[in-house]
Structures are given as structure tokens and as C-alpha cells.
Amino acid sequence: MGVEKMQMLKVHGSNNDFFILDEKNLENSITENELSALARVVCDRQNGLHGGADGILFVTAGHSGVAGRMRVINADGSEASMCGNGIRTVARYLNEKNGLNEFKVETMYADLEVKKSENFAPSVPAYDAEISPVSFSATDLKMNVENKTKLIDDYIPQLSKTIKFSAVAVPNPHLIAFVSHDVLVGSELGRIASYLNNGKNPIFPDGVNVSFVQIQKPKQIFVRTYERGVGYTNACGTAMSASSLIYVLLHPEQAETGQLISVFNPGGMVKTCVHQREDGSYWMSLIGNATFVAEVTVDQSAAFKGDFKEAVWNETNEQDAYEEFAAQVQGGSR
Numbered sequence: 001m002g003v004e005k006m007q008m009l010k011v012h013g014s015n016n017d018f019f020i021l022d023e024k025n026l027e028n029s030i031t032e033n034e035l036s037a038l039a040r041v042v043c044d045r046q047n048g049l050h051g052g053a054d055g056i057l058f059v060t061a062g063h064s065g066v067a068g069r070m071r072v073i074n075a076d077g078s079e080a081s082m083c084g085n086g087i088r089t090v091a092r093y094l095n096e097k098n099g100l101n102e103f104k105v106e107t108m109y110a111d112l113e114v115k116k117s118e119n120f121a122p123s124v125p126a127y128d129a130e131i132s133p134v135s136f137s138a139t140d141l142k143m144n145v146e147n148k149t150k151l152i153d154d155y156i157p158q159l160s161k162t163i164k165f166s167a168v169a170v171p172n173p174h175l176i177a178f179v180s181h182d183v184l185v186g187s188e189l190g191r192i193a194s195y196l197n198n199g200k201n202p203i204f205p206d207g208v209n210v211s212f213v214q215i216q217k218p219k220q221i222f223v224r225t226y227e228r229g230v231g232y233t234n235a236c237g238t239a240m241s242a243s244s245l246i247y248v249l250l251h252p253e254q255a256e257t258g259q260l261i262s263v264f265n266p267g268g269m270v271k272t273c274v275h276q277r278e279d280g281s282y283w284m285s286l287i288g289n290a291t292f293v294a295e296v297t298v299d300q301s302a303a304f305k306g307d308f309k310e311a312v313w314n315e316t317n318e319q320d321a322y323e324e325f326a327a328q329v330q331g332g333s334r
């Protein structure tokens with residue numbers, strides 16, 4: 001039997017990095033368990049593929065009316081319903097395959113609009129992705145907080161006596177707190193988020209993405225996130241979108257629906273815009289880079305064993321361009 005080669009694309013949005021695996025590039029189909037196991041092996045930061053990643057974006061043919069389907073597998077092998085930074089890279093991947101600049105991508109709960117946006121800088125392509133559906137319901141969040149059916153700017157005493165939280169599903173679950181710079185950079189985020197993602201707490205039994213947000217000035221926030229299924233990441237697109245929504249709801253004097261918000265993060269910067277439909281429901285635009293770092297070819301069976309010695313890694317020139325962009329914008333954000 002020949003050696004089955006598997007091609008993947010190393011990508012990122014705001015340095016929240018992934019491997020795009022297109023089902024078409026698999027010589028042999030893989031089972032659900034194999035996909036989950038592959039994510040754990042390939043994404044491992046110590047022994048994974050070329051420094052690992054925050055997850056795998058598994059691209060398959062979608063139903064009619066979409067250009068493709070994106071599934072999100074976290075680094076721990078768990079599947080998430082959405083990935084904001086990831087869908088921008090999948091949008092670019094599909095755009096460059098089908099030549100369309102505006103189309104829909106199928107995700108677990110919705111077909112989402114994506115479109116090519118103006119480059120953020122030379123060799124820093126950018127895409128605009130719809131983040132939806134949005135729900136504040138404790139049921140949708142799989143959240144148990146006393147007898148609360150929703151949580152907006154309120155305390156969860158078991159977590160903190162001083163920090164107030166808001167919870168929103170976009171549709172993956174997010175817990176968000178607006179804090180001072182000192183708290184943003186402190187240890188509370190890790191303490192709270194690691195407890196809520198320990199698999200046995202009563203508040204979020206399925207885990208939750210936790211973000212601390214600092215308002216830097218009107219229509220400019222900084223978001224630091226500890227992700228479910230991953231841990232600290234450079235950025236989380238759905239978290240930045242959810243944080244923007246809560247920001248608009250809690251600080252309408254600073255930012256309203258329809259206005260662009262600059263969202264800085266440890267990995268760079270994106271733009272968001274909160275929209276409200278006539279039925280009162282919300283959705284967000286998430287506009288940010290879609291960087292292709294490298295094309296990689298590995299032997300499929302070796303990859304499952306975590307053997308990447310023979311991996312072929314062909315880098316693009318885009319990462320240097322992105323780092324230059326990120327340094328420039330972050331210098332301006334202080």
C-alpha cells in the first residue's frame with residue numbers, strides 16, 4: 001500500500017493559528033475519532049507539527065448555496081460550533097479556489113456570509129465574516145448560575161466578589177468581563193477560566209471561552225482570552241465579536257450599533273461592527289487578516305502517530321508582513 005500524503009495549510013487570524021485540512025486532500029477518509037485525535041497530535045505546542053496550533057479547521061463540501069463547510073476542532077480534540085478568526089482564513093481559502101469574493105460558509109448552526117475586504121497592509125489580506133447566531137439564553141450557553149436565565153453585567157459569586165460578567169453565545173459560549181489594565185494582565189483570568197474549563201464545575205459543565213476586556217478609549221477595546229479547548233490564545237475572533245456586542249450594550253455612550261470598533265489583542269488587531277436586525281436579534285461583522293503561513297505535506301499515517309520528521313513545510317512570505325503590521329498597530333494602540 002502506498003504512503004498516503006496529507007496536505008494542510010497553516011493559517012492564522014490575529015495569530016490565532018490553525019491548520020486547514022480540506023477533505024479533498026485526504027487520500028483516505030477519516031473517522032470522527034481520528035479527526036479529534038489528529039487535532040490533539042498535530043496541534044500540540046511541544047511535539048506537534050511545526051510548533052502546533054490552536055486547532056484544525058476541517059473544510060468539506062457544504063449543502064447547496066454555500067461554497068463549503070467549516071468544522072472547528074480545538075487543540076484538545078473537542079469540536080466547537082464556530083471560529084471567528086478561522087472562518088476568515090477558510091473564506092480566503094475558498095475564495096482562492098472558487099474565485100468568488102462574497103459567498104456563504106456552512107457552520108454548525110448557520111450559513112454565514114463572508115467577503116473579501118481591503119488588505120490591512122501590503123501582503124496582509126483581510127476578510128469580513130458574519131458572526132451569528134447570537135443568544136443570551138442560559139440554555140444555549142449551557143450555563144448554570146443560580147436561577148438566572150441570562151447574565152448581563154452581573155456577579156457570579158462563586159467566581160469573584162469584585163468582577164461582573166456577561167454571557168453570550170455567538171453561537172459558541174463566551175463569558176466576558178470589563179476590567180482595569182492591571183486585572184486584564186493579572187492571574188484572575190487564568191484562575192477563573194481554568195476552573196470553568198475543568199470539565200467538572202457546575203457553572204459551565206461544557207466549558208466556556210473567558211475574556212477580560214479593557215476599554216482603551218471610545219470605540220477601542222483590548223481583549224485577552226482564555227479559550228475553551230485550547231487555553232490562552234493570541235486572539236479569539238468570536239470572543240472579540242462577543243466582547244464588542246457587550247461593549248455596545250453596556251456603553252452606548254461610547255459605541256453604537258453600526259459603528260466600527262477597533263479590537264486589539266495580544267496577536268494584533270481586528271475591526272468589529274455590531275448590527276441589530278428588525279426582530280431585535282444581533283449579529284456582528286468581524287473584519288481582520290487571513291494570513292497563510294505555509295503549505296505542509298505530511299504522511300497521513302505518520303501524522304496520526306505524531307511523527308512529523310518527513311513533513312515538508314513550504315513557507316509563504318506573509319508572516320513577516322503580518323508581524324510588521326501587528327507591531328505597527330500595537331505601537332499605536334498604547
Ligand SMILES: N[C@@H](CCC[C@H](N)C(=O)O)C(=O)O
Pocket residue numbers: 016072074079080081082083084085086172173209227228229230233235236237238239
Ligand atoms: N479561536 C476561535 C474559537 C475556537 C473555538 C472555541 N475555543 C470554543 O471552543 O468555543 C475564534 O476565533 O472564534
